[in-house]
Amino acid sequence: MEFRKWSESDRLELFQLEKDIFSDSWSLYAIDESMGCPAFVGYSLIDNGEIIGYYGFYAIMPEGHIANIAVVEKYRGKNLGFALLSHLIQMGDEREITDYTLEVRAGNVPALNLYKRLGFQQEGLRKKYYGDGEDAVIMWRRKK
Ligand SMILES: CC(C)(COP(=O)(O)OP(=O)(O)OC[C@H]1O[C@@H](n2cnc3c(N)ncnc32)[C@H](O)[C@@H]1OP(=O)(O)O)[C@@H](O)C(=O)NCCC(=O)NCCS
Numbered sequence: 001m002e003f004r005k006w007s008e009s010d011r012l013e014l015f016q017l018e019k020d021i022f023s024d025s026w027s028l029y030a031i032d033e034s035m036g037c038p039a040f041v042g043y044s045l046i047d048n049g050e051i052i053g054y055y056g057f058y059a060i061m062p063e064g065h066i067a068n069i070a071v072v073e074k075y076r077g078k079n080l081g082f083a084l085l086s087h088l089i090q091m092g093d094e095r096e097i098t099d100y101t102l103e104v105r106a107g108n109v110p111a112l113n114l115y116k117r118l119g120f121q122q123e124g125l126r127k128k129y130y131g132d133g134e135d136a137v138i139m140w141r142r143k144k
Contacts, residue, residue, distance in 0.1 A: 003087055006035055006042035006056070013051050014044070021070045024131060034067065041091050045071075045084060053080050055088045057100075064092040066102035069111075081114045089118065089141075098143040103129065103136040115139050 006014065011031050018025035026034075034040045034056055042056035055069040066088065071080045092100060103126065104111045120139040129136035 001045060001047050001052075003043045004046050006044060006054070008035065010044060010051065011035070014054060017051060017054065017070065017072065018068075021073070022068075026068065040067075041088075041095070043084075043087060043091065045080060047075075053084050055084050057088055057092065059092060059095045059097055062096065062098040064088075064095075064097040064100040066100060076110070081110075082117065085114060085118050100141040101139065103138050105130060106135040106137050112137065115141075 004010075011028065014031055015026070015028045018031070034042065037058070039058045039060055040056060041059055043054065044051040045053040051072075052075045053069075053071040056067045058065040058067060069081065069084055069088070071084065089100065100120070102115065102120070104115065106125070118141065120141040122137050123140045124138035126136040126138060128134070
């Protein structure tokens with residue numbers, strides 16, 4: 001298994017995974033736009049040539065805005081989400097990011113637990129943030 005920076009040759013595979021995993025998935029346009037943004041940092045976790053997980057964040061100094069993180073369903077529960085988020089924080093720390101933030105569906109218990117395990121705390125709630133009316137929990141991981 002290895003981490004690989006997002007590249008143009010990954011865009012269709014990432015787009016397919018987004019559609020498989022998220023109801024409000026990124027469009028191909030959003031993926032292309034992110035890859036073209038200098039502040040964007042995106043990595044995939046590769047196993048046997050296939051993307052089995054990925055993340056993306058915007059390094060807006062000194063903040064890291066996490067845009068997405070996901071593990072392909074059949075690989076979940078094997079600490080890969082933890083590995084991805086740890087790698088993200090490592091990449092951010094190397095860019096002197098001190099504080100990380102994200103929003104997550106209030107009912108997404110696996111993700112909420114993953115973030116808490118890596119030091120994120122809830123700092124806000126956006127009521128009915130998502131298109132289907134679910135609330136968004138705003139989390140931060142701040143350097144002490
Ligand atoms: C959230 C997600 C990335 C976690 O990935 P994963 O590889 O399954 O997680 P890990 O095996 O690394 O688990 C790490 C921690 O996450 C939490 N967690 C993971 N799966 C969980 C579950 N089914 N129920 C409760 N907590 C869970 C636990 O705290 C776990 O630590 P522990 O094993 O010490 O208890 C994965 O469920 C996923 O891709 N979900 C769909 C996409 C998504 O919702 N992304 C987040 C958008 S904000």
